[in-house]
Amino acid sequence: xxxxxxxxxxxxxxxxxxxxxxxxxxxxxxxxxxxxxxxxxxxxxxxxxxxxxxxxxxxxxxxxxxxxxxxxxxxxxxxxxxxxxxxxxxxxxxxxxxxxxxxxxxxxxxxxxxxxxxxxxxxxxxxxxxxxxxxxxxxxxxxxxxxxxxxxxxxxxxxxxxxxxxxxxxxxxxxxxxxxxxxxxxxxxxxxxxxxxxx
Numbered sequence: 520x521x522x523x524x525x526x527x528x529x530x531x532x533x534x535x536x537x538x539x540x541x542x543x544x545x546x547x548x549x550x551x552x553x554x555x556x557x558x559x560x561x562x563x564x565x566x567x568x569x570x571x572x573x574x575x576x577x578x579x580x581x582x583x584x585x586x587x588x589x590x591x592x593x594x595x596x597x598x599x600x601x602x603x604x605x606x607x608x609x610x611x612x613x614x615x616x617x618x619x620x621x622x623x624x625x626x627x628x629x630x631x632x633x634x635x636x637x638x639x640x641x642x643x644x645x646x647x648x649x650x651x652x653x654x655x656x657x658x659x660x661x662x663x664x665x666x667x668x669x670x671x672x673x674x675x676x677x678x679x680x681x682x683x684x685x686x687x688x689x690x691x692x693x694x695x696x697x698x699x700x701x702x703x704x705x706x707x708x709x710x711x712x713x714x715x716x717x718x
Contacts (some may be wrong), residue, residue, distance in 0.1 A: 565599035566632030569597035600676030645689035650693030
């Protein structure tokens, strides 16, 4: 009987929480890739590229150590925010302020690329999800107070919809979990192509 391992190629606690939330048994191995690669790509291609790079790095790392009766699926994901410009994670508080100033009071898109790679064959697939998000108008003092909580500093677009940042979001059109960092319905579709169902 073949044993199936699931590995999340991400250090994001939000992605781990989402996988745990749907009852998936998995382990975490953090990828070590240069996320500035492919920055000349359009947003949807960029998140797919980086998600695949993360999954590929981890799959390659563990592929030589798999047992004969073991199958390992590696999940990679990457999230960005886009208005006219693409926003990743802020490097510091000042950059977080500029990002929030830029997207407050307007609609923006959140894109997450998702990749799944079979580490035994190195065959993989990827896709992406897009959600439209409307953020209410924020004063400079509100933005600064939010940054002082430290929540924005490790998140694309400098806010967390699942945390304090939720009070700034007026509307979303699309997948909520995509904004958190992992579109679960999309992931389930990809996993099924490898014969794995979350339910």
